[in-house]
Amino acid sequence: MSTFDGPPFEESAERQELRKQVAKLASKYGREYFTAQARSGGKTTDLWLEIGKNGYLGINIPEEYGGGGGGIGDIAAVCEELSAQGCPLLMMVVSPAICGTVISRYGTEEQKQRWLPGIADGTSTMAFAITEPDAGTNSHNITTTARRDGDEWVLTGRKIYISGVDEADNVLVVARTEQLTSDGQKTGKLKPCLFVLPTDSEGLEYKAIPMEIVSPELQFQVFIDDVRLPADALVGDEDGGLVQLFAGLNPERIMAAAFSNGLARYALDKAVAYAKERVVFKDPIGAHQAIAHPLAKVHIEIELARLMNQKAAALYDAGDDMGAGEAANMAKYAAAEAACASADAAVHTHGGNGITQEYGMAGLLVATRAGRIAPVSREMILNFVSMHSLGLPKSY
Structure with a gap:
């Protein structure tokens, strides 16, 4: 008789039931709905909100902020089953998984209360901006910068291939701030930091990139021109780095x-x-x-x-x-x-x-x-x- 007591090679009954229910929901929409919305310039808002209403969109977000308290494996299962029904929602990768995870892990209590409930129920989407025209794969070459000006941050830079900015209320932007010595002197080096930038901010512009992919979720060039943000737009420790x-x-x-x-x-x-x-x-x-x-x-x-x-x-x-x-x-x-x-x-x-x-x-x-x-x-x-x-x- 085997004495193996390691992890099973199939998902839990709860995860399997989650997949079943998401597939059932997504099948009501299907590939025809997805492509029709894409080709007509429409969005998949109805599907997005129904996923949120049923608790699937924020399943990885802590319960105290309106989520399901699950893990990345749960939200990945939701994403996969939507895709398997012909409705691959790219913003699933971005809003609850990337932004939701970062804010859950490193945000202040006030930031979590402000942003996570909307991400969880789908009523407030957050985009993610890291890629730049002159950096590409090499994220160490990011030139979007954030400098202090009194009690505010001032962000300047460009981003490219940023998904769903037109549908998002906020963008989690990767920028770089100046490194200082212990006595406050500039070192000439920059360190990566994360900022939540509202999409209606003065100085923020974005332009859709024509794509061959058939998808309602568009890609954008983003232009950040001296956008002013309050001090609490910074997510996490300024010295937290990579x-x-x-x-x-x-x-x-x-x-x-x-x-x-x-x-x-x-x-x-x-x-x-x-x-x-x-x-x-x-x-x-x-x-x-x-x-x-x-x-x-x-x-x-x-x-x-x-x-x-x-x-x-x-x-x-x-x-x-x-x-x-x-x-x-x-x-x-x-x-x-x-x-x-x-x-x-x-x-x-x-x-x-x-x-x-x-x-x-x-x-x-x-x-x-x-x-x-x-x-x-x-x-x-x-x-x-x-x-x-x-x-x-x-x-x-």
Whole structure:
């Protein structure tokens, strides 16, 4: 008899029920609703608010601030099931997972009371701004700065590829402040800090970036021109540095993996259904190995990616930031690869129908491909694994 008493290799009954209920809710909307909203310039506000009303949107936020008191694994499950029903909501990654986590961890009591309840029920969305035109992957080159002016902060800089600014009430901005010596002298060095910036602030402008991805959630260039913020706009310790920033980036990778895994499942489900019903040469095309084997391979890759993401979430929720960092990067890499393979196999399975709007497969090629680039590129993940997992010399 086995005496193994380690963690189970399947999620808890509660997590499985959560997935079931989210999938049921999302299926009322589905891919047709999502693409119709995107192509008409509409938003998915109805779906977003219903997720919030049912307690799924803020499931990772502490109960005392209107959330469900769960972990990153719970909100990742919600994100994945929405994607698996054809409704991949990018702001799920940003508002409750990144911003909600950072504020829950490092915000003051007043900040938590002010921002978390709205994030939890969906009535107040928060965007996240880190990427810059001249920094890209190298976040150490961020030039958006925050300087003190009396009791205020003054922010100046530019950001790019910032999701959902038009729908957000606030943006959590990564800026840099001057480092001072113990006697108050400037060192010439800058340190990363986090600020909550209202989107109606004077001096803040944003411009939509035309994208090929079919999504109601838009990407923006953001221009921050001497925006004045009160002292309590700063989240966390001014000297907290990268630790506070990475508190949001590990959840970001876990959520990005969930996003990709859901899209991969959606594409595979559509391909399998088509392979069962489409008959050529007297048999369903799924009876032929040229169709069946690629789909079976994709299924294996998806399940492997989902397992790694389950591990990453479990490590993060257990407080193991180091272990979670490695696992989250691996999970994000594996999920993006699986999603790309799944979308490609789905298009090929559908043949000519795979590139029509009616079947909706071709758009998934762009949507899943974005997972290899954002929020961190596959090459930077390979750099991370080379250096931190294998102990190889740093290459960048």
